[in-house]
Amino acid sequence: MKCRLNGAEAMSNPLSIIIEVAVPLPLDSTFHYRVPASLARQAELGRRVLVPFGKRKVTAYVLGHAATSEHQLVDILDVLDEQPLFTPQELKFYRWAAAYYLHPLGEILKAALPAGINQQSGRKGAAVTPGTAPAELLTGGQRIKTETVYRLTPGATVERSPRGKAALLLDHFRTGGEYSATELRRLFADCTAPLRRLAELGLVHSRQREVYRDPFKDVIFDRDAPLPLNPEQSAALHQISDAMAAGRFQPFLLFGVTGSGKTEVYLQAIAQLLPLGKTALVLVPEIALTPQLVNRFKRRFDCGIAVLHSGLSTGERYDEWRRIRRGEVSIVIGARSAIFAPLERLGIIVVDEEHEGSYKQNEGFRYNARDLALVRGKMAHACVVLGSATPQVTTWHAAHAGQVTVLPLPHRVNGQPLPRAEIIDMRQRRGELIMPPLAAALTDNLAAGGQSLLFLNRRGFATWLTCAECGQVLRCPNCAVTLTYHQRRNRHCCHYCDYSIPAPSVCPACNGPVTHFGIGTEQVEARLRELFPAARIDRMDRDTTSGKGSHSRILQRVAERQTDILIGTQMVAKGHDFPGITLVGILSVESTLNIPDFRSAERTFQLITQLMGRAGRGSEPGKVMVQSLNPEHYALTFSCGSEIDGFYRCEVDFRREAGYPPFAFLAALYLTGTAGEAVEREARLAADKLLAVRRRAGTRLEILGPAPAPLAKLRGRFRWQILLKSRNRTELHHLLVDFRSAYLAPAGIRLQIDVDPADLM
DNA sequence: AGCACGCCGACT
C-alpha cells in the first residue's frame, strides 16, 4: 500500500495517539488527527474536539482511536467536552443509520444531539458569564440555568440571636437543606430583608445551584393507580413481560382498535421494568399528543420522566437531554427525534400509532423513527412494541410472516361495539356537497342534541374535473396528480409542473358529461349554514387555526357542546377525542384516494378507520357516513364494514402483484436547485447514469421517474425525484452506494437520497 | 458546507 512519508513518521512515533473523528459536514469519510500528550487522556470516544479542517476550525466527534493513518496528521486543538456525549453502543447505532440511510455520520451525530449543545455562533460571544455558572458537566452551547440557594453555615454563631422573621428563617435552615428565595417566599412570604441579615451575620451562605428548565413545572399531577385489565390486555402484557424478563429483543404489534386500552398496556409493561433498573422510550407521532400522554405517565410513575420534541425551547430540550444523559430519567416520551434519546439500559421502546407518516423525517437526515426503533431495540436487547389500530401494511405482513408477534386487542374497554360506516354514492347527484342521506342524518342528530363532525381533506377551494359516467378524474400526464381548476384562467393546472389544459366541456375519456367537482371547507360551511340556519357551526382547518391558541379554543367549544357541527381537515382526524360526537361524515374520500401513491388505499383505510373510532358516546356507537365517487373501492368497503383483516389481505395481494413494499424496496433520489431547467437536465442525466450503473451491476432495478415535485414546500427551490424500486434490498443499497460515490453534483444542485420513502408523490 | 485556487469580462 502507498504509505507516504508522513504516515511512516506517524507510525515511527508510537507514543502519539491517533483518533478517528467525524465532522458535521456532508462528507462520507471520517478523518484522523493526532492528539497532543496534554489532551491525550481527554480525547475519548463520544467527546467533541476542535480540529483544524482545511483553512478553518470545526468541531468534530471522536469515534475512537486509530492505529495508524496514511495521511499527513495534524494535532487537534482542543477537547470541548468534559464527558462523552454518546456511548460506544450509541455510536454503533448511529454508524448503522449512516450506512443504511447513506448519510454522513457527522451530520447524524449533530442531528441526534440537542441543538443547545452546539456553540451558538456569533453575537456577544457564547461565553458563559464567569462566576455565575458552576463547572459544567457538558460544556459549550446553551447557558446552563442556575438559581441562588441558601443554607446554614455550619458552626457559625453570633452574640445576639436574630428575632422575628429572621429567627423563623434560621429555625427553618436548622432543619437542614438548601432553599431558594422562591421557596422561602412561599413559606414565609416576603423575607428578603431578614434573609439578607442572616447572610450578613454569616449564619447562612448562598451558592449557585443548577436548575433544569422544566416544561411541566407548573403542572400538578394527581396520582392514579393501574386500571384492571381485560383478558386480551393481560395476555398482551404477559407476552411483553416474558420478553422483558428474558432481556431479549422482540418486536410486537399491539393491534388494538381505538379505545382498546393500548396505553394501559404500555404503562403496566413499563411499571414492571422500572424495578429492574431498566428504562423506557415512548414515541408518539405528534407533539400535540405528548401532553395527554405525559399526563398519564406522570400520574402513574414517580420516576424521572423526560419529554423531547421540537416544541420545546432550545434550553428546555438541552436540559431534558442532560437529565437523560446523566441517568436521572427512566422514561422518555417524545416525537420522532426522541429515538436518539441518550437512555441507557433500555428495556422497552413503544412506538404508538406506528403507521403515522410523521415518524419519517423528510429533510436532511431522512430517517424513519419507527424503523430505527426496531434497530435500536435489537441492539439494546429491548422489546419494541408497535401500537396501532391500523398498522402499516408492511407491519401487518411481517406479523403474518411471524417476524413480529401480534398482540390483538379486538375489544373496546367500554364494551362499545365497533361502528359500521355507510357509503354514499355521490355519482348520482354531482355538485352536491352534502348528499340527502347525510343531510337527513345531520337533521336527526341535531334534533337529538348530538354533535356532528364533517371531515374534508385539505385544500381550500380546490376544484377538479370529474366525469359523471366513468368517474374519471382529470390528471396531469407528467405527474399523475389531479389537475386543479383555476377559475380565473379557465384552465386545469398541475400544481407540480407547469402543465395545463383549457377546461374541457366533455370527458376526454368517454365524452360523458363533466362536472367541476371539489369542495373546500369554506364552501361546506356556507352550504351548511343554508341547510341548517339554526345550527352552531364551526370550522377547524389551517385557516382558522393560524392564530395562537385558536386550535384549543375551537376544541374547547366542541367539548363544552357549544358547537353542533364541526367541519375539519386532517387535523381533526387524529389526536383529540371528541366524546360528544355521534355522527361523522366524510364529505369526499376521493382527495385521499386519488393521491398517486401506492399507499393511497392504505391511507384511506387508516383515515376512515380512525374516524370511525372517534365516533360514539358512552355505550352508543356513532354513525359514520362516507361520501364517495368510487363507492366500490376495496379500501372503502373493507374499512366501512370494519373488516380489518379483509383489507390487509386484499392490499397485500395488490402489493405482491404490483411489486410494492413489502415485496419490493424503494428509494428516491432528490435533486434540488434554484434553476428549474438545470435541475431537470441534471435529473435526466442522473437517471441515465443510474441506468448505466444498473446494467453494469446486473441488478433488476426499476427506475420510475424523474418526476417533478411540489415547489411551494421548497420555498422557490425546484426538486426532481428519481424513484428506484428493487426486489432486493442489498442490490438496491449497493447501487445507491456505487452511484453516490461516482456522482458529482454540479454547482447549485444538491443530491439527497431517501431510502424507503414514505411519500412517493 | 466552506474556502481556496483559477482563469475570463468591465472598471478606477
Added chain:
DNA sequence: GTCGGCGTGCTC
C-alpha cells in the same frame, strides 16, 4: 492594467 464572476476540488 486589476477587481470579481463562480466552476471545481479538497479538507486528516
